[in-house]
Amino acid sequence: MNIDNNLGTYAQTERYWEKYQHFFPEELRIHDGCQPVEEWWNRKDGRIHIDRWPAADSSLKVILIHGAGGNSRLLAPYARMLQLHGYETAAPDLPPYGLSGVHSPKMLSYPYWIELLTDLIQREAERDGKAVVLLGVSIGGMLAYHTAAAAKNVKGLIATTFADTRDPAVRDQLAPNRLISRAGKRAMDALPFLLDSIQLPVNLVSRMKHISNNPRLASLIMDDPRAAGIRMPVQFLRTFMSYKPAVNPESFDKCPVLLIHPELDPMTPYPLSEAFYKRLQGTKQCVILEGAGHLPIEQPGLDQMRTAVLSFLNTLK
Helix, strand or coil, X not given: CECCCCCCCCCCCCXXXXXXXXXXXXXXXXXXXXXXXXXXXXXXXXXXXXXEECCCCCCEEEEEECCXXXXXXXXXXXXXXHHHCCCEEEEECCCXXXXXXXXXXXXXXXXXXXXXXXXXXHHHHHHHCCEEEEEECCCHHHHHHHHXXXXXXXXXXXXXXXXXXXXXXXXXXXXXXXXXXXXXXXXXXXXXXXXXXXXXXXXXXXXXXXXXXXXXXXXXXHHCCCCCCCEEEHHHHXXXXXXXCCCCHHHCCCCCEEEEEECCCCCCCXXXXXXXXXXXXXXXXXXXXXXXXXXXXXXXXXXXXXXXXXXXXXXXX
């Protein structure tokens, strides 16, 4: 999406996110009396929208990272969960998702997302000096790892999944079929000058129907014009499927890691994340969220997510 200065805000005109609320417990639902502060970060390459959930007394700040089919407001109940327990959260929309945009679609690549998040970490550190923790949901989990590997000042890393797309088995799992995950990848790698600018629907190149085990919620996300209802350039898909991290997991010791993996996740089953998790060095912990799907909304997994995340953050204070 190119920048549209006429876009409204989630609080006023972009109200699709309200449809997600009844899938979450009442205390985590977002409504007119409980919304984040909406901010715009004007960069030379684009305009980034951020939902901020303040907590003045928090010594930590969590940057909440969505995946390839979400946006900041889809994850707002998780941010509210953290705020209710005294933790500040900043949740950016990664362009072209949500209300963020760039000056040119040619800029949209997976490394650009990592660059943007790395800059955001530095910006937040300079803003108030609070230590930054990354929390990535869905593909945002791997993105959080890649960002932590490239950035400074990351105190901790939390992820719901680790999908290392350098592994053909992971690519096969994420793509709707092997024609895309294998032949498609070879074509993208061989012909970037022809294919990079083509825009494809996210739903066409992923198993987005598995983003939630609740079919109604999955359909809402797929139809969301600010989430999985958008198109992405092939350049993003190509760079996402072949990205090499700044630090391989065997050498990663930048910060403690918590994997909170949903038990019933058909999009990224636990064995795929487990293979990457086992390679990680340093302090790490894994908690399986019982009964939860890829986007955790089910009990007891949602409560287990809360307990695990709060316990992990408490160790970082």
